[in-house]
Amino acid sequence: xxxxxxxxxxxxxxxxxxxxxxxxxxxxxxxxxxxxxxxxxxxxxxxxxxxxxxxxxxxxxxxxxxxxxxxx
Amino acid sequence: xxxxxxxxxxxxxxxxxxxxxxxxxxxxxxxxxxxxxxxxxxxxxxxxxxxxxxxxxxxxxxxxxxxxxxxxxxxxxxxxxxxxxxxxxxxxxxxxxxxxxxxxxxxxxxxxxxxxxxxxxxxxxxxxxxxxxxxxxxxxxxxxxxxxxxxxxxxxxxxxxxxxxxxxxxxxxxxxxxxxxxxxxxxxxxxxxxxxxxxxxxxxxxxxxxxxxxxxxxxxxxxxxxxxxxxxxxxxxxxxxxxxxxxxxxxxxxx
Ligand SMILES: [Zn+2]
Numbered sequence: 001x002x003x004x005x006x007x008x009x010x011x012x013x014x015x016x017x018x019x020x021x022x023x024x025x026x027x028x029x030x031x032x033x034x035x036x037x038x039x040x041x042x043x044x045x046x047x048x049x050x051x052x053x054x055x056x057x058x059x060x061x062x063x064x065x066x067x068x069x070x071x072x
Numbered sequence: 073x074x075x076x077x078x079x080x081x082x083x084x085x086x087x088x089x090x091x092x093x094x095x096x097x098x099x100x101x102x103x104x105x106x107x108x109x110x111x112x113x114x115x116x117x118x119x120x121x122x123x124x125x126x127x128x129x130x131x132x133x134x135x136x137x138x139x140x141x142x143x144x145x146x147x148x149x150x151x152x153x154x155x156x157x158x159x160x161x162x163x164x165x166x167x168x169x170x171x172x173x174x175x176x177x178x179x180x181x182x183x184x185x186x187x188x189x190x191x192x193x194x195x196x197x198x199x200x201x202x203x204x205x206x207x208x209x210x211x212x213x214x215x216x217x218x219x220x221x222x223x224x225x226x227x228x229x230x231x232x233x234x235x236x237x238x239x240x241x242x243x244x245x246x247x248x249x250x251x252x253x254x255x256x257x258x259x260x261x262x263x264x265x266x267x268x269x270x271x272x273x274x275x276x277x278x279x280x281x282x283x284x285x286x287x288x289x290x291x292x293x294x295x296x297x298x299x300x301x302x303x304x305x306x307x308x309x310x311x312x313x314x315x316x317x318x319x320x321x322x323x324x325x326x327x
Contacts, residue, residue, distance in 0.1 A: 016305060017161035022075045026082055027154045034147035041143045043208055058127040063140020066104045066282050068184065068193040070207035 042069040077304065078157050084300040085153020086146050092292040093145035096285050097138045104281035105133050108195055110274045115197035118267070141285075149293055152179050156301065163226060164238060168305050169298035176294030178222055184286040186218040187211060190257050193282035195274060200265045207263055217256050225249035 041064060045057025057064070064071050112129075127136060156168075156175045163174065191211050199207065229245030236244060266275070 015161035015165050018078060018157045019074070020158070023078050023154065023157045025075070026078050026157075030082060030150055031154065034150045037143045037147040041140045041147075043212070055126055058132070059136045060140035060143070061127070062105065062108060062132050062137040063100070063144065065108060065193065065196060066100050066137070066278075066285060067140065067144050068188060068191075068211075068282050068286070070191070070199065070204060070211050071194075072196055072199055072201050072204070 041067060078154075080304050081157055081301055082150060082153050084304065085156070085297055086150045088153075088293055088297040088300060089146035089149025090142060091296060092149065092289050093138075093142035095292055096145055096289050097141045099288050100137055100141055100281065100285050101133065103284060104278070105137070107274045107277035107281060110271065111195035111197050111278065114270060114274070118197070145289055145293075148179065148183065148289070149297070152176065152293060153297065153301075155179070156297070159226075160305075162230070168302040172298030172301055173294040176290045176297075178226075179293070180286060180290035182218040182222040183215055184283075184290070186253050186257075187214040188279075188283065188286075190214055190260055191263060192279050195278040198266055198270060198275070199263075203263070203265065210260060210263070214256070214260065218253060221249060221252045221256070225252070 040056055041060050044060075045054050061071065152175050155178075156172055159175055160168065160171050163171065166174065191207070191214060225245045225248050228248055229241045232241035232244055235241075
């Protein structure tokens with residue numbers, strides 16, 4: 001209802017936030033780790049194979065199709 | 073409210089990803105494998121040459137599918153948990169559960185729905201092998217663009233909120249998101265390699281299954297992670313005294 005037109009100034013009951021500098025180290029390290037995981041599902045084998053051959057591609061093949069990644 | 077909290081939320085996010093991955097795997101096995109098998113039947117009837125079978129179909133449908141799905145859900149749940157840490161208290165006055173729901177909605181739209189509109193999921197035997205590199209690059213580019221436009225829209229909404237109010241700022245940011253995404257969809261090259269005679273119902277069933285998996289993933293992530301995050305943050309949100317402002321009400325009178 002009538003949202004008591006909150007002024008932009010920091011309200012006394014500011015909501016809980018997590019400081020960015022506490023998040024960044026985790027985001028940098030785990031963000032990259034997660035992207036590597038995704039790479040194996042979504043790209044390894046076809047485009048740029050880190051491991052030789054099609055083993056990884058064949059293993060995750062059905063998931064690659066059903067998760068929406070390009071395949072054959 | 074520090075590094076340890078972020079770590080706890082990240083771990084819980086990834087555990088949520090494993091739990092939702094099991095759900096999504098069950099759904100994919102029951103709903104997605106059927107059109108996938110039909111596509112392989114079409115392929116077998118039309119293929120000219122066949123490579124050696126490195127992994128048996130039974131393994132691909134079970135352990136292989138589970139591996140792919142669990143990698144995907146765990147990775148995106150971890151990323152979404154980190155996005156939650158950034159979003160909490162910064163996208164509006166929402167508690168952990170609503171924030172988790174909004175992050176999940178953003179993930180579904182930017183990571184899946186927008187790329188899917190341009191480059192929808194395809195069953196086997198639909199795409200030309202020699203365009204795989206190009207299609208893979210375009211798909212990842214579409215995800216990256218969509219996520220970046222989504223983040224830009226959220227920042228835009230934050231900037232506009234003081235001037236326009238929360239409701240109008242949200243609408244303005246949403247319109248900006250739709251317009252920018254629409255331009256990206258319009259200008260990225262189209263891919264259409266559907267072979268002659270490929271059964272249309274198989275493509276439809278396959279895409280419905282693919283969309284269902286993503287809906288299940290992001291919806292269950294939002295619900296489960298929201299619950300877990302609230303249990304991490306609740307003691308702080310309810311007891312954290314904000315500055316030294318005297319509470320409007322006196323301490324509860326002893327009986
Ligand atoms: Zn394939």
